[in-house]
Amino acid sequence: MERNNANPQDLPMAVEVNQEGLQSNEDLHLVLVLRLPSFKLPLNDILRPHFHLIDPADSPEPACSFLSNHAQSVRALICVGYTPVTAETLNLLPSLELIVASSAGVDHIDIQECRRRGIIMTNASTSFAEDAADYAVALLIDVWRRISAADRFLHAGLWPVKGDYPLASKKQRLDVGRVLISSCDHDFIEQAITMMLMERSMKALVTILVVWLPELGGVDVDIAAHENDFQGSIEGASHPSPHAELHEASLSISSPRAKDMPSGAKTTGKIELRLGRFVAELNPIDPVQTLGPKIVPNALRDEAGLSWKVGCLSGCGPGPPGLGPNNGDDAIIDFFIGRIEKETKEDSEAQLRPNLRGKRVGIVGLGSIGFKVSKRLEAFGCSIAYNSRMEKPSVPFPYYANVLDLAAHSDALVLCCSLTEQTRHIINKDVMTALGKKGVIINVGRGGLIDEKELVQFLLRGDIGGAGLDVFENEPDVPRELFELDNVVLSPHIAISTPESFEAVHQLILTNLKAFFSNKPLQSVYQIE
Numbered sequence: 001m002e003r004n005n006a007n008p009q010d011l012p013m014a015v016e017v018n019q020e021g022l023q024s025n026e027d028l029h030l031v032l033v034l035r036l037p038s039f040k041l042p043l044n045d046i047l048r049p050h051f052h053l054i055d056p057a058d059s060p061e062p063a064c065s066f067l068s069n070h071a072q073s074v075r076a077l078i079c080v081g082y083t084p085v086t087a088e089t090l091n092l093l094p095s096l097e098l099i100v101a102s103s104a105g106v107d108h109i110d111i112q113e114c115r116r117r118g119i120i121m122t123n124a125s126t127s128f129a130e131d132a133a134d135y136a137v138a139l140l141i142d143v144w145r146r147i148s149a150a151d152r153f154l155h156a157g158l159w160p161v162k163g164d165y166p167l168a169s170k171k172q173r174l175d176v177g178r179v180l181i182s183s184c185d186h187d188f189i190e191q192a193i194t195m196m197l198m199e200r201s202m203k204a205l206v207t208i209l210v211v212w213l214p215e216l217g218g219v220d221v222d223i224a225a226h227e228n229d230f231q232g233s234i235e236g237a238s239h240p241s242p243h244a245e246l247h248e249a250s251l252s253i254s255s256p257r258a259k260d261m262p263s264g265a266k267t268t269g270k271i272e273l274r275l276g277r278f279v280a281e282l283n284p285i286d287p288v289q290t291l292g293p294k295i296v297p298n299a300l301r302d303e304a305g306l307s308w309k310v311g312c313l314s315g316c317g318p319g320p321p322g323l324g325p326n327n328g329d330d331a332i333i334d335f336f337i338g339r340i341e342k343e344t345k346e347d348s349e350a351q352l353r354p355n356l357r358g359k360r361v362g363i364v365g366l367g368s369i370g371f372k373v374s375k376r377l378e379a380f381g382c383s384i385a386y387n388s389r390m391e392k393p394s395v396p397f398p399y400y401a402n403v404l405d406l407a408a409h410s411d412a413l414v415l416c417c418s419l420t421e422q423t424r425h426i427i428n429k430d431v432m433t434a435l436g437k438k439g440v441i442i443n444v445g446r447g448g449l450i451d452e453k454e455l456v457q458f459l460l461r462g463d464i465g466g467a468g469l470d471v472f473e474n475e476p477d478v479p480r481e482l483f484e485l486d487n488v489v490l491s492p493h494i495a496i497s498t499p500e501s502f503e504a505v506h507q508l509i510l511t512n513l514k515a516f517f518s519n520k521p522l523q524s525v526y527q528i529e
């Protein structure tokens, strides 16, 4: 390919001023720098002696008009960090032949448009692999051993006040939300539970919502605590309670009326209750007449991300005449206390964190980063398996052709693959379910690899064991619900941010640009599929 120097008359005046004593701009090849204003790397100092850099972010002119006015002859572009390169931008660059990406992932660049235009692309390739692998392992150890949570405990000055961390962490106060589907005497139940908790020296904040299904076709809401927080009106309630005018409940329930419902049938409705800033989502419930107390695992969460444990009891209490068993309030209290004791015990056991030896780690994407992760974790005594587009014959670890099977055979998944149309939301509800309640997810790839909304729900419900996340779907926005969870370690996309990684990628960019303008082979060409 013939590669001409830029036409001097196309060069913008004084966008990047060359250092004194160096060649004048007109003798240097023109290179466009595309970067978000927040990305300021020392890259320019390294490149400026060799190229005439133009950078719209340094110009008062709007980017589009800058590109139309000054970049028509640009043949090479450096894409800094995750700056989007869209088809619209490429349209403004008719002479473009090369994009040099400073990142390893290139999902922010319209790859198909590049292919259509015959534009070559290079990326950071292996420059970041060591640092990204170190960071993935660090996140995994942190989630498993709760290092950041322990650090927060000390930073908050809690050790001398509350005693040793494992016995005095926040989890010692169990926040319990309970939803009763019943006509039982909730005041009595709340008092009884509180007394029994005190007897057992358990600190628990018990909130009881009572949802009474007087005749199963109607839904009534009453409440035993925080009544003043509960405002609005009940939609769809056929039997408003005495406090109905204080309540806000968004109820949608598609259960047939009791008289039309065959015995043993299940309602399919989904109920969402809003209590002040708390939201309870209830799974479909069983009708009163079919069951004794039954827990439906659920989550009640507040805006600050505090996770509540909610049980949904159905079919307890005397119930309306003629309907269902009369289990009595004692049964309910026993049931509650049993659950609370169990959860408290589980929580304090959860303070003793597992080590890494013998754990099964599934690596999603066994490229340069994934492979380095595997080597590091082998040294910790973990057993490794992997999923990637194709099995790698030279690799000794078990290969799983799909992530669901890998998850079912792993204690943790470490995501190291790139984000493509094929890998978007590769970690979905089914994969998280297969990974299980103790399973951990580490992501140093891209946020879009995980269905983030689902992940948040799984974490809030305790349906997976934890997560270590360096990347998010909508950076820099991170779901607030995650902030309070001790089993989640959050990091602002910095796994690769070390001086060593940056130096390596700067040298790679310099080498590639020099090679391009002297018709030599490029390094780290990204294969567009």
Ligand SMILES: O=CC(=O)O
Pocket (backbone or CB within 6 Å): 102, 103, 104, 105, 106, 124, 128, 445, 496
């Ligand atoms: O996330 C880092 C990269 O893709 O370079």
